[in-house]
Amino acid sequence: MKKELLKVNNLKQYFPVKGGFLGRTVNHVKAVDDISFEIYEGETLSVVGESGCGKSTTGRAILRLEEPTDGEVYFEGEDLLALNKSQMREKRKDLQVIFQDPYASLNPRHTVGQILTEAMQIQKIAPRSELRKRAIELMEIVGLNAEQIDRYPHEFSGGQRQRIGIARALSVDPKLIIADEAVSALDVSIQAQVLNLLKRLQREFNLTYLFIAHDLGVVRHISDRIIVMYLGKIVEIADKKSLFENPQHPYTKALLSAIPIPDPEKKKERIVLKGDVPSPINPPQGCRFHTRCPFATEICRTKVPELRNLDHMKEGHRAACHHIEKIHSGEMALQK
Amino acid sequence: MKEEIILDVRDLRTSFFDDEGFEIKAVDGVSFELPKGKTLGIVGESGSGKSITALSILRLIAKNGKIAGGEILFNNRDLTKLSEKDIRSIRGNDISMIFQEPMTSLNPVYTIGKQIYEALKIHQGMDKEQGKKRIIELLELVGIPSPEQRMKQYPHELSGGMRQRVMIAMALACNPKLLIADEPTTALDVTIQAQILELINSLQEELGMSVIMITHDLGVVAETCDYVAVMYGGQVVEYQEVKELFKNPKHPYTVGLLNSMPRHDVDVDELEPIKGNVPSIKNMPKGCRFAPRCPFATELCVTELPKLDRKEDGSEVRCWIYSDKWDGDPEVKVRNEERTS
Amino acid sequence: MLKFIIRRLLQLIPVLLGVTIIVFSLMHLTPGNPAHIIAGENAPPETVAQIEKRLGLDEPIPVQFYHFVKDAVMLDFGNSWRTSLPVTTELWPRFWVTFELAVYSMIFSIVVGMAAGIISAVRQYSWADVTVMLVALFGLSMPNFWLGLMLMQWFSINLGWLPPTGWGSPEQIILPVITLGTSGAAVIARMTRSSMLDVISQDYIRTARAKGLKERVITYRHALKNALIPIVTVIGLQFGGLLAGAVLTESVFAINGMGKLIVDRILARDFPVVQAGILVIAVVFVFINLLVDISYKFLNKRIDMD
Numbered sequence: 001m002k003k004e005l006l007k008v009n010n011l012k013q014y015f016p017v018k019g020g021f022l023g024r025t026v027n028h029v030k031a032v033d034d035i036s037f038e039i040y041e042g043e044t045l046s047v048v049g050e051s052g053c054g055k056s057t058t059g060r061a062i063l064r065l066e067e068p069t070d071g072e073v074y075f076e077g078e079d080l081l082a083l084n085k086s087q088m089r090e091k092r093k094d095l096q097v098i099f100q101d102p103y104a105s106l107n108p109r110h111t112v113g114q115i116l117t118e119a120m121q122i123q124k125i126a127p128r129s130e131l132r133k134r135a136i137e138l139m140e141i142v143g144l145n146a147e148q149i150d151r152y153p154h155e156f157s158g159g160q161r162q163r164i165g166i167a168r169a170l171s172v173d174p175k176l177i178i179a180d181e182a183v184s185a186l187d188v189s190i191q192a193q194v195l196n197l198l199k200r201l202q203r204e205f206n207l208t209y210l211f212i213a214h215d216l217g218v219v220r221h222i223s224d225r226i227i228v229m230y231l232g233k234i235v236e237i238a239d240k241k242s243l244f245e246n247p248q249h250p251y252t253k254a255l256l257s258a259i260p261i262p263d264p265e266k267k268k269e270r271i272v273l274k275g276d277v278p279s280p281i282n283p284p285q286g287c288r289f290h291t292r293c294p295f296a297t298e299i300c301r302t303k304v305p306e307l308r309n310l311d312h313m314k315e316g317h318r319a320a321c322h323h324i325e326k327i328h329s330g331e332m333a334l335q336k
Numbered sequence: 337m338k339e340e341i342i343l344d345v346r347d348l349r350t351s352f353f354d355d356e357g358f359e360i361k362a363v364d365g366v367s368f369e370l371p372k373g374k375t376l377g378i379v380g381e382s383g384s385g386k387s388i389t390a391l392s393i394l395r396l397i398a399k400n401g402k403i404a405g406g407e408i409l410f411n412n413r414d415l416t417k418l419s420e421k422d423i424r425s426i427r428g429n430d431i432s433m434i435f436q437e438p439m440t441s442l443n444p445v446y447t448i449g450k451q452i453y454e455a456l457k458i459h460q461g462m463d464k465e466q467g468k469k470r471i472i473e474l475l476e477l478v479g480i481p482s483p484e485q486r487m488k489q490y491p492h493e494l495s496g497g498m499r500q501r502v503m504i505a506m507a508l509a510c511n512p513k514l515l516i517a518d519e520p521t522t523a524l525d526v527t528i529q530a531q532i533l534e535l536i537n538s539l540q541e542e543l544g545m546s547v548i549m550i551t552h553d554l555g556v557v558a559e560t561c562d563y564v565a566v567m568y569g570g571q572v573v574e575y576q577e578v579k580e581l582f583k584n585p586k587h588p589y590t591v592g593l594l595n596s597m598p599r600h601d602v603d604v605d606e607l608e609p610i611k612g613n614v615p616s617i618k619n620m621p622k623g624c625r626f627a628p629r630c631p632f633a634t635e636l637c638v639t640e641l642p643k644l645d646r647k648e649d650g651s652e653v654r655c656w657i658y659s660d661k662w663d664g665d666p667e668v669k670v671r672n673e674e675r676t677s
Numbered sequence: 678m679l680k681f682i683i684r685r686l687l688q689l690i691p692v693l694l695g696v697t698i699i700v701f702s703l704m705h706l707t708p709g710n711p712a713h714i715i716a717g718e719n720a721p722p723e724t725v726a727q728i729e730k731r732l733g734l735d736e737p738i739p740v741q742f743y744h745f746v747k748d749a750v751m752l753d754f755g756n757s758w759r760t761s762l763p764v765t766t767e768l769w770p771r772f773w774v775t776f777e778l779a780v781y782s783m784i785f786s787i788v789v790g791m792a793a794g795i796i797s798a799v800r801q802y803s804w805a806d807v808t809v810m811l812v813a814l815f816g817l818s819m820p821n822f823w824l825g826l827m828l829m830q831w832f833s834i835n836l837g838w839l840p841p842t843g844w845g846s847p848e849q850i851i852l853p854v855i856t857l858g859t860s861g862a863a864v865i866a867r868m869t870r871s872s873m874l875d876v877i878s879q880d881y882i883r884t885a886r887a888k889g890l891k892e893r894v895i896t897y898r899h900a901l902k903n904a905l906i907p908i909v910t911v912i913g914l915q916f917g918g919l920l921a922g923a924v925l926t927e928s929v930f931a932i933n934g935m936g937k938l939i940v941d942r943i944l945a946r947d948f949p950v951v952q953a954g955i956l957v958i959a960v961v962f963v964f965i966n967l968l969v970d971i972s973y974k975f976l977n978k979r980i981d982m983d
Contacts, residue, residue, distance in 0.1 A: 050525035157613045187381035188552065192596030192609030199606075214525070221598035221607065244600065258530035260555030261601050262594070264578050272534055273527045276495040396886055399801075427889035440880040445902045445976065455888045506888070 002040040004074075005176060005208050006062070009036050011071035013054070013061045017281055029280045031057040032068075033232040039176070044202065044209040046219045048255075049229035052277055055212045058229075059178045062210070063097055064088060075176070093123045096169035100181035103161055106153040112139065112164055113149040116171050123172045138167040141204075142197060159190035166197065170205070178210045183218060195222055216259055220244055225316075228252050231280055231288040234307060238317035246312075248319035250327065251289045271334065287322065295323050295332050339371035341409075342546045343393070343514060348406035350385075350392045360617055362388045362401070364570040367644055367652070370514075370563070375540065375547040377557040377578070379593075380567035383614055386550050389567070390518050393548075394431055395423050410514070429459040432507035436519035438499035442491035448502045449487030455509040474505040478535060497528035504535065508543070515540075516548045521556065533560055554597055558582060566590050569615055569625030572644060575652040586653040589626045624656065632657060634664040678974065685967055696959040697749065701742055704948050710734075711946045715758055732758065745952070754953035759945050764953045768935065772957060774844055775934035778926065779919045781854045786861030787912060793862070794869020794908075799896055801874060809866060816863035821922055825856035825929035842931040857926045861915040868911045872904040879903070905976050913969035917962045 013032040016025040032054040039045045047055040061068040064080065073080040080091060099105040106115055116135040120126055126134050136146045142163040153161055162182065169177050179198070183191045199222065201207060213219050219226060226243045228236040228251065236249040247253045254271040261268065273292045278284055284291050290300040299322050307318040312328055326332040350363040363385040370376045380386045391397045393408055393415065408415040410431065415423060427433075432455075435441045443451060452471050456462040462470060468487075475483035478501040491499055500520060507515055517536065521529035537560060540547055549560050557564055557578065564581045566574040566589065574587040585591045592610035612629040615621055621628055627637040636656050644654040656662050712728040713720070729735045733744060748755065754764035793813070797806040816824075829852060833841035843849045876882065877900055885899045924936030939954040 050527060159613060187614065188554075188593060189381060189596045189610040190613070192598070192607040193611075195598065196607055196609060215598075216526075216600040217598040220600045221604060254527060256600065258526045259600050260529075260533070260553065260559040262554035262558045262582065262597060262599065263601075264558040264582055266601070270530060270534075272530050276497055276528065277525070394887060396883060424889045424891065427887055429889055433887045435880060435884065437880050441884045443881040443885065443899055443903070446899075454885075454890060458889055503884070506884075 002043075004038050005041045005076065006039040006210075007072075007074040008038070008058075008062065009072040009074070011035050011058065011061055011073065012069045013057050013066065014069045027281050030232050030283060031280060032061060033283075034071075035229075035232075035234050037227055037234065037237060039208055039210060041175075041208055042202075042206055043224040044211050044222050045225050045227065046211040046213060046223040047227045047229060048213060048216060048219050050214060050255075050277060052231070052280055053229040054232040054280075055214075055229050056180055059097070059180050059210060059212050063092075063095060063178060065097075090123075093125075093172045094175045095178065096172065096174035096176070097178045097180060098162070098165050098169050098182040100184050103153060103158075106161060106164060106168075108153055111150045111152055112144075112156075115153075115164060115168055119168060120171050125172055134171070138171055141170065141201070142167045143193075157190075159186055159193060162186060162194050163197065166194075166201070170201065173205075174207070176208045176210065178212070180212045181214070182211075184213065184215065191218070198222065216256065228255065231277065231283050233288055234320065235289065236317075236319040237307065238319075239314065242314045242317045246314075246317075248313060248317070248324050248328070249289075249321045250293050250295050250323075252319070287320070294334055295327060297323070339374075341369050342372040342411060343370040343376075343548075344407075344409040345369075345389075345393070346407045346409070348389065348392060348408060349404040350388050350397060350401060351404045352398070352401040354400075358618070361404075361620070362570055362617060363392060364620075365644070366406070366565075366567070366570075366572050368563075368565040368572060368575050370546055370548065372546055373540075373544050374562040375549055375560055377561035377564040378548060378550045378567060379552065379554060379557050379564060381552055381593075381614060383569075383617055384567040385570040386552075386567050387518055390433070390516050390548065390550050393516060394427050394433060396427075396433070425459070428455045428507075428512075429510045430512055431514045431516065432510070432512040433516040433518065434500070434503045434507050434520050436522050438496050438503055438523065441503055442499055444491055447488050447490055448494070452487070452502070452506045452509055455506060459510045470509070471505075474509060475502075477508065477539070478502070478505045479531075480505070496524055497531060500524065500528075500532050501535065504532075504539070508539065511543065512545060514546045514548070516550070518550045519552070520549075522551070522553075529556075536560065554582075554593065566593070569620055570617070571625060571654060572652070573626065573654045575644070577649075577651065580649075580651060586651070586658060587626075587655050588630045588632055588657070592629075624654075632664055632668050636661060636663050681974065682967075682971060685970060689963055689967065692963055693960065694746075696963075697746060697956065698742075700952050700955045700959070701745055704952060705738060705741075707946075711758060711948060714946045749953075749956065755949045757942075757947055757950050759942065759947040759950070764949045767938070767950060768953055768957065771933060771935040771938045772954075774932060775920070775923050775927070775936055776961075778844070778850075778853055778857060778923055778932065778934060779916065781850060782858035782861065782919055782923075783912070783916055785854050785858035786865055786915060789858070790862040790865025791869050791908065793866040795873060795896065795901070797866065797870040798873030798877065799892075806870075810870070813863040813866045816859040817867075819859070821856050821860060822925045822929050824859060825852070825926055828852050828856060829929070844930070844932040844934070853926050853930045853932060856929065857919060857922050860922070861912075861919065864911055864915060865908060868908050869904065872907045873900055876900045876904045902976065906973060909969055909972050909976065913965055916965045920958050920961065 011032055012034055014028040014030055017027040017029060018025060035058065047058060049055045060066050062073050068081060071081070075091065075095065080088065083091060113132060113135050116138055117131040120131055120134060136149060139146045139149060144160060144163050144167070153164065156164065183194050186194060195218065198209070202209060211219065211222055220240060223240050225237070225239050227234055228249065230251050236243065236247065236252045243252065244256065247256055254273050257268065257270045271294065275292055278291055286302045287300040287305050290296040293300065303322065305320040305322045307320045308324065309318045310324055323332055346367050348363055348366040349361065352360045352362055354360060366385070366389050368376060378386045378389060388397065392403055395403070395415065403416050406416070442448065449471050452474060453467045456467045456470055471487050472483045475486055480486050480498060480501050494502065520536070521532050524532060533556065536547065549556065551557060561578045564576055564578050565572045566587065568589050574581070574585070574590050581590065585594055595608040596610055598604065598607060610629050615625060615628065623639045623641055624630070624633070624637045627633040630637065642654050642656045642659065644652050645658065646652045657668055712725045712732065712734055716724045716728050733741060752765060756763055757767055760767065793809045797809045800806050829841045832839045832852060839852055840849050844853070882895060882899060885895045923934060924940060927934040927937040935954055939951055942950040
């Protein structure tokens with residue numbers, strides 16, 4: 001039986017929209033609206049979706065970088081949202097984060113050595129005398145030249161900076177690493193290096209990843225399970241194989257079909273979605289995807305669909321669509 | 337059958353000068369041909385010089401840069417030799433361009449109608465009435481609903497995808513013969529990217545334009561291009577027909593790029609990244625630019641820069657492996673081809 | 678738009694009330710009883726008390742304030758304690774002189790400053806740019822009374838081209854306007870330059886170029902309009918400064934403007950004139966800022982109307 005490391009229950013993150021004469025809160029951006037999922041120890045769970053779907057907000061809410069509006073986040077059975085500030089600070093040792101822009105998240109006035117030892121010092125990971133030794137070790141683990149320990153972030157390339165970010169996250173022996181678009185800004189050749197590094201570290205240190213990304217190629221490569229989000233809701237959750245080979249939600253299907261394949265001889269059917277993602281302020285009623293969905297009917301406009309598992313889907317594969325059966329049986333099909 | 341070549345770039349070199357007057361060779365030997373009505377992809381990673389190449393064609397490079405050499409033959413006219421006035425009459429008229437950032441590429445203080453009208457006025461001398469008709473036609477062409485209302489809107493009232501459609505409408509205003517698209521979908525979400533790529537493809541068929549598609553995404557290349565020029569370190573390292581490039585890549589960099597790309601349509605256990613880092617533009621290797629990262633590099637590669645060699649089938653590759661001078665393992669050439677097949 | 682203007686006008690009420698309170702209390706907190714000054718040093722206490730009563734100075738301060746505000750709304754600032762003439766009669770002609778001086782100087786600042794700034798930006802790092810920026814630095818660091826004296830020395834006394842004092846004829850206007858407008862021109866030139874440079878590097882300028890537009894059209898139609906917002910802000914702030922600078926300029930060139938009047942009457946403890954003068958300046962300042970805000974709306978359609 002797999003062990004649950006993190007369990008998110010009914011997480012909500014609403015951001016107020018100020019306006020009017022006195023700057024009152026006139027509305028809310030429902031960035032994340034009632035989502036639940038769990039992460040098992042040692043796995044990589046990815047959250048994918050387009051901009052504004054709430055994937056990054058989810059990561060930030062779990063870390064309490066922004067206080068969530070509502071919900072529960074259990075980490076090893078303890079509700080993180082119920083902890084006070086100093087307890088949370090202690091917990092941060094177990095939950096580390098890697099950001100998209102490594103440069104913006106590294107203090108430009110600190111050397112790599114200082115960056116790597118700082119967190120260890122705060123979390124009292126090792127005695128002071130051993131910090132530097134440990135920093136050198138970390139640099140070697142992530143494939144940096146340990147002789148560069150006294151250099152500053154700007155002296156490194158983008159890929160190397162991301163390695164520094166990874167080393168810093170590793171420095172406190174975390175259990176869960178949240179990687180927020182961690183490889184998005186990197187060139188393909190460098191991205192592959194970092195992806196391979198992340199995979200190797202996971203094996204070596206038994207890490208659990210929550211991997212937030214928009215690139216489905218990257219996600220397929222690194223994930224065990226995948227969550228697809230749209231406008232603050234989970235539309236589908238499944239293991240990697242099921243999601244890519246047997247997607248159920250029309251949005252997932254469209255998303256997968258929209259990605260260009262680097263093979264000119266492989267022709268495929270593409271579902272081109274009409275229009276843009278609606279605003280998360282006053283999102284559509286019912287199923288949030290109905291405004292762009294080629295299969296939408298009356299029920300989709302009124303009733304919010306639940307995540308469901310059906311007979312033709314693997315265990316643990318759930319999708320939130322009213323018409324899974326009809327689409328699967330072919331009763332509902334795209335018109336040519 | 338010999339195809340008609342609309343754009344022929346030969347050994348283009350574009351340099352920039354920093355504050356101390358140091359020369360930065362951003363583009364250093366770029367050659368390619370674009371047959372009429374076809375799409376050429378220019379693919380490369382950041383710093384490869386692909387965008388500078390595009391800007392050089394229309395001579396839109398920043399003030400501290402200049403075209404240092406080479407020819408850009410557009411319908412047999414060398415664009416590098418034209419007067420400022422002549423090149424202006426080509427910009428937005430015979431050759432137009434769309435850019436990566438639709439959010440910032442439109443002027444925030446003018447309506448989109450007015451911005452499209454500018455091109456119609458200067459190149460075709462249209463008055464307001466004719467202009468309005470044409471603008472509505474163009475907006476319809478790029479799939480913008482209710483164009484009469486939209487043309488009165490300001491850019492901030494439109495989404496990113498809509499703005500890119502406006503940019504395309506503006507670029508198409510004067511029926512260009514060549515459209516240069518510089519990473520047109522990089523800033524957009526995939527579902528919107530699919531819309532825009534489909535639009536460009538269908539417009540090309542409808543209007544018979546030639547297109548240069550600049551991108552870092554090999555997927556985009558595979559779906560939209562007929563020919564591909566792969567750039568690395570300011571140079572073209574391989575020029576190929578698109579199917580050949582994916583089936584039978586020649587340059588070790590192209591091979592590396594294909595192997596390091598995680599794909600969503602097939603499972604790959606371990607990516608094979610290219611080792612090392614992209615060389616700094618201020619400090620390029622003396623020999624082959626790719627030699628420090630190339631798994632096959634020999635002494636020859638490190639010391640001498642290979643030329644972009646044209647093969648009988650029209651493809652070109654800048655690599656010693658495919659020359660008579662090759663001093664490394666003779667099997668490499670064969671193995672290289674096997675790796676991806 | 679109308680809704681926006683009305684709302685901004687309503688927001689002015691508390692601002693003006695605040696200004697009024699400050700002006701009123703400053704005058705009443707300063708030491709020295711005006712009744713004493715009016716009556717003369719050796720006047721008997723009865724006379725002083727009589728004067729106090731006549732001027733309402735014997736009433737509690739809040740009551741005095743109430744009367745002051747009530748009358749001020751009707752543009753009645755009472756009579757001068759010094760000359761016994763109605764304050765408005767004294768103030769208006771002087772106000773117009775100062776207003777003219779300020780407006781002409783402003784025009785000078787805007788025209789010279791923006792032209793210089795645009796040239797500087799379009800030809801960044803050229804000799805023209807370097808010269809403009811040096812002159813601007815010079816103009817900014819020079820106190821305007823000193824500049825006024827120097828100009829007077831050169832053009833009036835040494836060369837005899839222009840009259841050294843007075844206000845009214847075109848010749849008389851030139852030197853004070855340059856004196857007062859130079860620092861503003863310098864500030865506007867610097868702001869125009871940096872704002873234009875910022876805009877010129879924007880993506881949409883590249884788009885305009887790719888369209889085949891001429892550089893001139895790009896500079897004036899596409900770049901300048903976007904660059905105007907910070908420039909207009911600076912112009913608005915400058916106008917406030919100008920009213921203050923006018924005081925010194927008026928003294929140097931012996932112009933009978935409001936600045937000079939206020940300074941004179943402060944020394945004479947002529948409360949009504951001083952209060953009215955400062956209030957008028959504050960009101961003008963506040964309204965100029967409103968105009969700036971409104972012009973933002975025209976310049977930038979992105980700012981929400983509500």
